[in-house]
Amino acid sequence: MLRRKRWLFAMLAILPTLAIFAWVRMYPIAETLRLSLHKWDILSKNKPFIGLGNFQELMGDRLFHEALLNTTIIAFGVLIITIPTAMILAAMIHYRTRSRASGFYETAIFLPHVVSLVPAAMAWKWIFDARLGPLNAFLGMFGIEPQAWLFDPTLSVISVIVLCSWQALGYAVLIYLVGFKSLPVSLYEAAKLDGASGPQSFWFLSIPMLKPITLYVSVVTLVSGFNVYAQAFVLASDAQGAPGRQVRVLVLDMLENSFRNYRVGYAASEAVVLLVIVLVLTLIQFSLLRERGRS
């Protein structure tokens, strides 16, 4: 009886949270799934059911393919840059700086994560500017020709990766710092007694022990990488004239299909594909890192 009462109390206590979660998380996902099977222009009252028609069309849509490819490259590019860089920076801050300046380094690295995205992207737009940008001026010192960072099909994708990595780095470093602080000091002392060098301790102790942190950071980074939109939009936008090359990413393509082309059902099917990709990749990451963690 007591157990049942406790269970009832627990359920009642958790119910408001579950209700909010269902309303703001589960309902939109369910609605997106439903819409993806319909043809709807956002304005009409009619939403004819078309089965998998939207998904069929996606298979032959070159803009969707381009968006998918760009988004995948950006997401994995950001992941590949962010994880090792964040781990090394966190290690340097944790082990190398015993001074009060460590707080400054943490803040300096975390700052890009909290800076508003649009002004930050505008600043990067200036940095990447082909004619007046400091990046080309810097490269010019080494005799490298000025590059059209925001206009070249390949360089424009790289520019988005750099901007996204710059933003993601602060959060990743912060999480890694928490991880480093929780590592047992005795292990490092034992390793030191056994003659292990700093880099060896980092490689053989820190990296394996930080796997849960790496799992979390990589999932968060990859998911946010697949949701990239504003960075690509701002780097390519301008009041008039010569903005940058529009790097087509999935979210941008979805927005364009929803509100420019009035094809909400079609955009919903893109959202479903994105959801599936992110879910599969997250599961793969979980299984890979957990497997290795166990071994």
Place this chain on the structure above:
Amino acid sequence: MTISTLRRRTSSAALRHALLGSAMGLAVIAAAPAISAQEISVWSGYPELAPFYEHVAEGMKADYPDLSVKVEAIALREHEKRIALGLTSGEAAEVIELGTSTATRYLENELFNAAPEAVAAFVQDPANFNDFFRDSASYGGTVYGVPLFRGQSALYYNTEMFEAAGLTEPPATMADYTKYAEALTQRDANGNPSVSGWSLRLSGGGQGIAEKFWINMFQYGESLVEQTADGKWKADFANAEGRAALKQYLENVHTLKTVTVEMPADAEAFEREQTAMFIRESWVIGDIASKAPDLPYATATLPRGSIVAPVSLWISGEGAEAEAAWAFAEAANSPENLLWLLDNVGWLPNRSGLDYSAILQAKPALAAFVEYPDTYEFFSLPNIGPVEEILTRTAARLTDAFANASLAADDAAIDGVLMAMQDEINALLQREGLLAQ
């Protein structure tokens, strides 16, 4: 009754009075706007038009002392998004400014109000609007909007740069455009262009790239989409004219290098004397007047004709707000306000019978927009559902083509690009049941 009891009673009575007074005060404040003021919102997709709508609202003060007009003018693409969301959720402004080609979808779904009798009569009066503009604000023969202004293109050129290059007249043919661009391009010591001869729209997102390409292709006698006798549509530009239009872009970018994709472009570049000529709508005149008043420039008509993109004011909502919104739309169309619009902002009014002489005298650059040859032709974006998708997808193909240097000297490859563009547009038309046989 002791003094302390009296004090307690007095203070509790005072508290009650204070609370009652505060509650009544709050009630009066809350009720005040509903009683004394009426507010309507105006949504515009052109930030430079905000002063115009504020000017209209100011002029209405005498007849509508309690009317408050909130003007929200933002970038066009964001404006279109908020309309899609606002109208469907019932949270849109009462007065909405929108081009006809986009408004058609909303009219099909009855999301704009039909005009009251008096407004409909005003729009249908041939003395006020010609058939084209009347139809641009109507659907199925019923008037739904009030035509306001139009986008129409002309050539802007820097007269000092023309003089320095020995050019005395604006280009008259499309071949001239390339010749002039070559002569006008200024280069640095390495031969790279530092001032473009002819600024072309080569990059960015959205449909602007396709629209500008359409304007240029129109000069060669071809259109991106054309209506057939059966009222349906088709794309049929993969031919010599289409090739000439695309090849001109590629030649200028890759062969002659009169312009590069990363160079500053459009009105901003023209105002900073970073380009010698470019094609744009009349609003640039107002923009130059405010940002570069000393710029030596002139305008000219295009070789064959121009795009005309009519924009109207549409009304949503109901009751007193809707009535006030119609009054606002009518007030915006008064000759005084329309001349103010042309003079101060630069957009061309759609209303007939306006006397532009005083403004033309002060701003001769406007002549290319209102005084054109009898043979001058016009085209407008089709009022069909997939028009935005057609332009957006075409823009994506054009961006790729402009970046491909190998196309410049390969006519067969250019034809391949045009054919792919054409097929894609026709497939979209077919999907929507609009493709002509």
